[in-house]
Amino acid sequence: MQFDTRSLWIYLHFTQLQLDVIEHSQQGEAEVLHEPRAIYEARDNQIVQINKAAAERGIKLGMGLASASLLYSDLILHEYRPELESNTLEHLANALYLISSDIVLSAPNGLILRAQNMLNLYGGLAPYWQHIEQCLSQYKYHYHCASAFSIQAAKLIAKHGIGDITDEREHINNTLMKCSLERSDIDHKDLEKLKRIGILNMAELSRVPLSELANRMGRFSLAVISELRGQAPSKVSFFKPQTKYDDYIELLYEVSISDKLIPVLGHALNKLRDFLYVRNARCLHIDIDFYQREHAPMTIAFDSAMPIYQNKDWMSIIELKLESVKFQSPVYAIELHCHRYELAELAHDDFFARKSTHVAAMSLMSRLVSKLGKHKVSGLKFVNDFRPERNTCKPPPGNSDLHNDASIFADRPGLLLPQPLVLTQKVQVIKGPERIVSGWWENSQISRDYYIGQSEQGQQLWMFKTPEQTWYLHGYFV
DSSP: EEEEEEEEEEEEEEEEEHHHHHHHTTTHHHHHTTTTTTEEEETEEEEEEOOOHHHTTTTOOTHHHHHHHOOTTTTTEEEOHHHHHHHHHHHHHHHTTTTTTOOOEETTTEEEOOOGGGHHHHHHHHHHHHHHHHHHHTTTOEEEEEESHHHHHHHHHHTTTTTOOOOHHHHHHHHHHHHHHGGSSSSSHHHHHHHHHTBBOOOHTTSHHHHHHHTTTOHHHHHHHHHHTTOSSEEOOOOOOSSEEEEEEEEEEEEOGGGGGGHHHHHHHHHHHHHHHHHHHEEEEEEEEEEEEOOOOOOEEEEEEEEOHHHHHHHHHHHHHHHHHHOSSSSSEEEEOOOOEEEGGSSSGGGGGOOOHHHHHHHHHHHHHHHHHHHOOOOOOEEEESSSSTSOOOOOOTOGGGGSTTTTTTTTOOOEEEEEEEESOEOOOOEEEEEEEEEETOOEEEEEEEEEETTTTTTTEEEEEEOOOOEEEEEEEE
């Protein structure tokens, strides 16, 4: 999509996104967070991100691995993963989508916001930016921001860290003129050509007519220069919210005990909660991959008996299941997946169907399944048969629907004996009879008159009388 040069854009440049993600996901490990840590890019053999502790020990950006190791031998290194940063950008875009409609991903570490069409909604640039800042503050990521009337100009200013959020053209232009071309998107070969003729910054570039550069520069570089000067429109493809959720988190250190993973999993579930919340959705199933140092990733599926989205509800299920999990080798990363979810209004028939007792029962069901396994937990469901021994079956967890047919069997006891026993105690009949004559089409025919009685101790009983006038006890009301 193409926009004219009157549109105001905001560029967010995240300076150490991978390092921020790793440290922010494990805020509870205070001692570990203060250790010198850096992100290393093997392709160029240089340090690309460092934390404060590493900087205090003399580690600098662009430094080679050998030099960094000589300065501090215990420096903790993580391999640079641009795909992790790109994935984090998508999570940020999902969060900002509630505030700003037009977002562009500038992988691996930049976000572009089209502010022009949001100014009327928020009443100006300052209120709009205040909402953006408030949203970003919860992540505690380091970033530089800048506004300009072209994406390339905003990007160049933000990368220099000298920008601010304003819509004054003269101020933006003055700031842009101070920027070096080294951090622009101009092709590296074309930058060398500009250096040879003494053009190092935007102020010097602006004095050269574009026609004189046409024979020296490639087509891509010319397009970038035209946009930097405000002579060409921005061409972008806007972000569309993802339909599937995947979140990869690298640990600060390797973990062998599952309890140590709980804080990290809590952080991952918080992000899943935000993803589902903005979609007014709930989910029944999530998968978590545990990446082991010396073995293949271990994938564990977690299920809930009812659609949920709160992190505390998922955490109770996960904790129970992890109690019986033993990793083959230390875990260095986790990845959470949620590919199926449903809208909240479709999860229940009506508002009043979600009673606290039902929610508690479903929560208990989820915990039992996590602790014991699906094969050891079943529900209870009525079938089309009035014989007490055959009017229920045991479906998989979550498929019970006794509440739908409760009125038909309102006088049935909560506890049914495996086999009827001859009644040997004195009982007072308080309700009945209910005659059941069934099973004549097969070899299990019954003919009984059922009564509700009360023993001398006050216990309510379910009993029946046969055509031979023999009384049997069949169940207790609890």
